[in-house]
Each structure stands twice: as structure tokens, then as C-alpha cells.
Amino acid sequence: MKTEQLILYRDFEEGDLLTDMVWLAENYADDFYNLSDKAGLLYDCMHRLLDMAGRYGFYGNLWHCYLANLLVNKENSYSCSAEIRGSVEGSVNLAALHDIRIFKEFYDYDLQTVAKALGAEEFSIVLFYEGNPQESKVYNTRIRDRICDLAQRFCLDHTPEEMKQTLTEFYQEYGVGRFGLHKAFRIEKRDGRAEIVPITNIAHVKLSDLVGYEIQKKKLTDNTEAFVNGKKAN
Template identity: 35%
Template structure:
């Protein structure tokens, strides 16, 4: 591992470091006293990194796809690799390729079986990510030589990119860093019943953004429970393979937006900063940070970043009748313009309203079909209308809660 150049360091975790030290003792120094410790540590790492099958190769695969370096980042950006850089990378891959083909026959049959055929008890949280990693692991394991090994990884980095942004769809900002959200829903836009015109406007803007054309920040506003947030989240599953990624930002984090944007602007993905249920009371000033980022600060917002927000308020900042009669404000119109200035920075505003009785029942029918709920339509409608009276009126959220209740029975 000390001989690696471009892919050095291959790991940063202390447990992984110990794992490779044990590996060297066993394979290079033929010291089998460390065999049990090596296997035991691999099993613990399997739990942490969701390793599968050949644990050692699975660990190597995980480290490779998360190693951000001049080679992997250049391929993510679709840049050509210079000949001298390729030569150095191939030299690195000679070392890693040899490790992929390690002969563990010096271990006991039980130890070999654990390493080569491990099936974790931990459930797979992100099946799509797991399948991609597993497919790469199989391809790398079956490579006949270093050149094929290079070609396989080159194709992977061009297709998926590298690191946390390469394979993950959604992220949040916590502890001063952008962290992947592993468990996300698998909803798609065609599963959201109704609101066809709203979804069309949203997808048209998003597709323009992904194709490199001019696109606007979007505000989805209106009644609660109508699918505003679900519409935005569904975009991830529709356009993930086209390079869309989403970062969830809360309003108390707006002061960190410049540093978040700085990290995202050099990556070859299209990022949506998602702000859910966005609104501000009169005493909250965080919206000023957002205004500056969207439009108004000296630094231009990068072309690979848009802001999509949802709110029950069209103007986002709370306004009161007393604002119109404020005796302390000399220029009342200026105060009014200040409060609507944030909303005006969203070029596309999409209104979501509560469905009527017929639309509500259509949503119930659609959800019942999606979940294969076998119940006569007349009975279903009767129960759905009773549920609506008791639990909050006509909305997509009410319909979904009703279907969940029926499935639970």
C-alpha cells in the first residue's frame, strides 16, 4: 500500500489500516498467528460497509469507488487522461490487481469460506447502490490482467463518478459536512396521482437544468398534504442516472450555504438544494442569507446548482395587517417589498391546492391499485369519505393515510 501514488492513501479508517497490516503479516510474512484476527476484523468491516461475497475484494472495491483523486475526478468530469498519469495509475492498479487475486489457501477451510462466501445478516438499505457496487466487484474480480482492470474502473468512474456524490442520490448537511442519506424513498412522479400540470412544469425545468440549459429556482407552494415535497423527492429517482443529486438544507443552516456551494461547484453533477416547508416569522432573519445566495451577492451561483423549496406561504416571510399600518416604518412600501423579495427570486412558482371530492377519490383508487388493495370500489369510496371527515379533509396525504390504515387491517 505504501507504493501507491495516485490512489494513496487508499484508506483513511483506522480499522481498515489494521486490516491491511494483518493482511501483510499473513500473506507477505506467512505469519498465520494473525489469521483469526484478520478474518474477525473483515467481518466487522462487512457490517460497517455492507460487504458481501469475497470480503477482501468487496472491501477493496468499496475503497476504490470512494477514492477521490486526480484520475477518478478527471473521469467524473469526462476529461481525457494524460498518458503519464495513466502510466502511474496502471502501476497502482498492478498492486491492487494482485491483491484482488490473493491466494488465501494458507488459511483454514473455515476461514477461507468466511472470506470468500460471506452473506451478511444486515439488511441492504440502498439496494440500487449495493447492486452497482456488487456488479463492479464481480467485474474486477474476473479481470484477466491489469489493462482490463484499468478499463473496468475507467468505465465505472465515467458512468457513476467517484466518492459520496458518485453513488448516493441524497444528502444532508450536518457536523459541517455534506453527508449521504442512505435510506430514501423509491417514489416516482407517475406514482403521484393528479397534479399533472404542476408535475409537467417541474419536470420541464429540471430537464432543462440537466441538459445544461438555463433553468430557474422553483417554489412549490399551497395547501398542506398535496404532494409538494413528494414531487421534488420523486425527481431523484427519475433523474439520478442523468446526474441529479439533492442536498437537504434547513433554514438554520443557511449561513453555511457559501461553503456548501463551494464544495459542489467543481463536481460534475447537477445539484438541487432542497428546502422543505420553508417559511419565516417576522423576527427570523435567515432568509437574508438565502436571498444573497440566490441573487444579490458578489459571488455568482454556479450553473450546476438550483434551489427547490416548498412552502404553505407564497411569499415565504410572514406578513400581517399591521405591516400596512406600521407607524414606525417611514417607507411602508419598502418594508413590504423586503418581505416579498425572497419569493421573487424563485423564477418558477407552482401552486398546489387541495383536490375536490372526485380528485380525492381518484387518488384513493390509484393508491389502492398501486398497493394491490382488493376491496370493491363502492365500499372503498365510502370508507375513504368517512376517513376524510374524521382525519383532515381532502388531500393526497389523507388518501395515503387512509390506504395505509386499510392495508394495516
């Protein structure tokens, strides 16, 4: 399968769904496999996509959101470098492009044809999913919306090169993985172990919300502007 040809983007935490969906897309028309079994697997994939939507708060094309979520959470030699520098040099670009080329094939699957062939027209629910207004249990709403937006932006990319550039820009602007995407954490004790857990509900405070600190705010603004303008010291 195509998943076995991936180099950098593999061994995902929720990779079983990817394996099953790719297998169906590659084998749905093969009469060697039982039609009922293939339809059953597709319905199971649909169940997992809907469960994911409930946990992550995703909406729109849930297959595309799932793929985008895999890409933005995978820390590897390319994504971690792109998070810091944006476009990077070296052979790692060839490996990344190789994988993005495969992911674009995943992205461009005609799943409606697959579902129709297997008698599962209800699969269209996960391709045009209207999410609940409730917040994500995994991400804050800003991160959730960024991932859903990235899934839609990939639709505008006609080539793997364009898709890779879109993903690279996301890494540089928003980060990669749990510690890149999230900005606040807490330590919880789970099963006798300390675990760092992202905080999903964050109150975003603006400078205008701080009353009575005009001198301090001006100093902070002036120092920040000096730093952005490249001055050696503030």
C-alpha cells in the same frame, strides 16, 4: 511491501487491514515469523472483514468487496477526472495503471492457500459470505449492491488494463468518494462541529408516482429530451 509502491491509491481511511492482509500474503510461508503470530493476525483480519460486512452490508467475497470499496472511495487526480470525463488523457493514466496493476495482484491472492498454511480454514467464511438482508449502515442498498457487483465484475477482468477500464466506467456512471456516490445529505453537529453526513435511506420517487401533474410532467419530459438531443435552449 507492495502497498508502499502505490502512487495515487494510498493513505486509505481503513488502510490498516490492507497493510496486514498484504503482509500475510507476502510472508505466510516465511519461517522467520512465528506461525502462531501469523495465524493470529489472519484471524484478526477475518474479524475486521466481518465487522466491515456488518457495517457496509457487503456480501460474497469480502476481501474483494473491501478492495473495491477502497477504489471507489479514493478521490485523487485520476478518479475525480474519470468521474467527469470517463477516460482521460495524460500521464496520470500511467500512474493509475501502475496502481491498478498492484491492486489486481491483491485481488488475485490465493487466500485459501494462505489460510490453509496457517491452519485457519475458517477464513473461507469471508470468501463466500452470505450477508444479512438488513440495510447497510453506511450506504443505501443501491450503492452497496453496486460495489458488490463491481467486486464481482473485477473477477472477469484478465488484465490490469481491463480492470482499470471497469473502474473508470464505474467512476463515470456512479461517481467517486462520499459526495460522488451519495446523492442526499444532512448536516449534523458532532463534537461541536458541523459535519455533512450522507443519507442512506432515500425514498425514490418516480414521475408515475406524482398524480395530478400531467402538464408539468410533460413539460419536464419534453425539456429533458430536448437537452439530451443537444438543443441549445429549452
